[in-house]
Amino acid sequence: MTTVTELLQPVELDLENLLSDLRSLIGAGHPILQAAAEHLFSAGGKRLRPGIVLLVSRALSENGALSPRHRRLAEITEMIHTASLVHDDVVDEASTRRGVKTVHSRFDSRVAVLAGDFLFAQASWHLANLDNLDVVKLLSRVIMDLADGEVKQGLFKYDATQTFENYLEKSYCKTASLIANSAQAAGVLSNQSDEKLHHLYNFGRQLGLAFQVVDDILDFTASDKQLGKPAASDLASGYLTAPALYALEENHKLTDLIDRGFSHQSDLKEALEIVRGSNAIPRSRKLAEDFARESRESIAWIPDSCFKTALMELPEFVLSRLY
Known part of the structure; x- marks a missing residue:
């Protein structure tokens, strides 16, 4: 059975850069919120959602190149997803996620809620700085x-x-x-x-x-x-x-x-x-x-490429989890 890592192989290097970029985007804010965010991004996970953004972006590019704005969009997507997981874990009272202690288990629920809010705010700020109103509307709708x-x-x-x-x-x-x-x-x-x-x-x-x-x-x-x-x-x-x-x-x-x-x-x-x-x-x-x-x-x-092939295989991968 194909794994997520294998499917996302065409953008593997992009995803490796994504993690270091996310850490720098968070910046030196409040130490506790920064520690909570670091804990989240270090917990691993499939990075499927930003991976899809990167695959679509490269598949639509004439030469398969990735623009800085597409890269930033992938980072914003992961920030929004991660923020939602923090809040979900608080609501569900989950003690672990991906085998790692949840933020509210490691710190407390107050810090977890603030960490989620912090990530949503960071995502919104970087979203606004893409200077594209249509993209701002699309991702704001997601939140x-x-x-x-x-x-x-x-x-x-x-x-x-x-x-x-x-x-x-x-x-x-x-x-x-x-x-x-x-x-x-x-x-x-x-x-x-x-x-x-x-x-x-x-x-x-x-x-x-x-x-x-x-x-x-x-x-x-x-x-x-x-x-x-x-x-x-x-x-x-x-x-x-x-x-x-x-x-x-x-x-x-x-x-x-x-x-x-x-x-x-x-x-x-x-x-x-x-x-x-x-x-x-x-x-x-x-x-x-x-x-x-x-x-x-x-x-x-979409024009044929290794990026399109990966995108076309994603629906089958989703179904393969049943077998």
């Missing part, structure tokens, strides 16, 4: 969407009446918006036509949604070790994802279990059996496959 997605997720906890559209909107805000809008922003900086900008946005949107649906399937099918967290933790927390929503259409007993918040000892186990015994997992897999196919089709027009 709004991330907050909106977190609120939506909280509002619909243990709500068996929520619609599939609610689920997709929340998934877009939390996962797909950053990929979609940063891919489009790379196109804006490359002076692409409105039609091609739409295709770049759609590539990122459908890829992000495929990624989220696959994550939601794995919550029901993967082991605790594979997930790095307890299996079915989303369902236990009252977050209803594609498999649960599909299962609700087939078995109304699941509604009763959700409505009472899995308060009885055997409720969660019974809910899992209902989901796994229905057509919910195959239907969710088909949904992810459709999103992946639409993502791939959206960038067929």
Whole structure:
């Protein structure tokens, strides 16, 4: 199975430079916030989101070169993503991420929230200095969407009446918006036509949604070790994802279990059996496959290069996590 590192190999050196550049961008601000940010960027991770920006940027360049503004866009994308993870960890009360203690575990929740705010502010400042209003609008929308997605997720906890559209909107805000809008922003900086900008946005949107649906399937099918967290933790927390929503259409007993918040000892186990015994997992897999196919089709027009090849393989990589 292809790894993220292998997929991003065409921009490997760019990603290595990204980490050192991020550290210099943070600057010598407040020592605690700087230490928190350093801790985050040193924790590793796949760097998938800035990797996509770099691949799109080089794929659209006539000679495969990378402009300083495209490089800065990739750095801003990673700052926004990292800031959102810090806040998510506080909300979810997660003690580790990527095998490393979370910021609020290492420092405290107050420092973690401020560190996230600090990174969002830094990203906004460097975004403004790109001097491109369209790009500012696209990435500012992402920051709004991330907050909106977190609120939506909280509002619909243990709500068996929520619609599939609610689920997709929340998934877009939390996962797909950053990929979609940063891919489009790379196109804006490359002076692409409105039609091609739409295709770049759609590539990122459908890829992000495929990624989220696959994550939601794995919550029901993967082991605790594979997930790095307890299996079915989303369902236990009252977050209803594609498999649960599909299962609700087939078995109304699941509604009763959700409505009472899995308060009885055997409720969660019974809910899992209902989901796994229905057509919910195959239907969710088909949904992810459709999103992946639409993502791939959206960038067929990009000129052939090693960068385009990597982008075209990304949707298949997302699906391969299921097998």
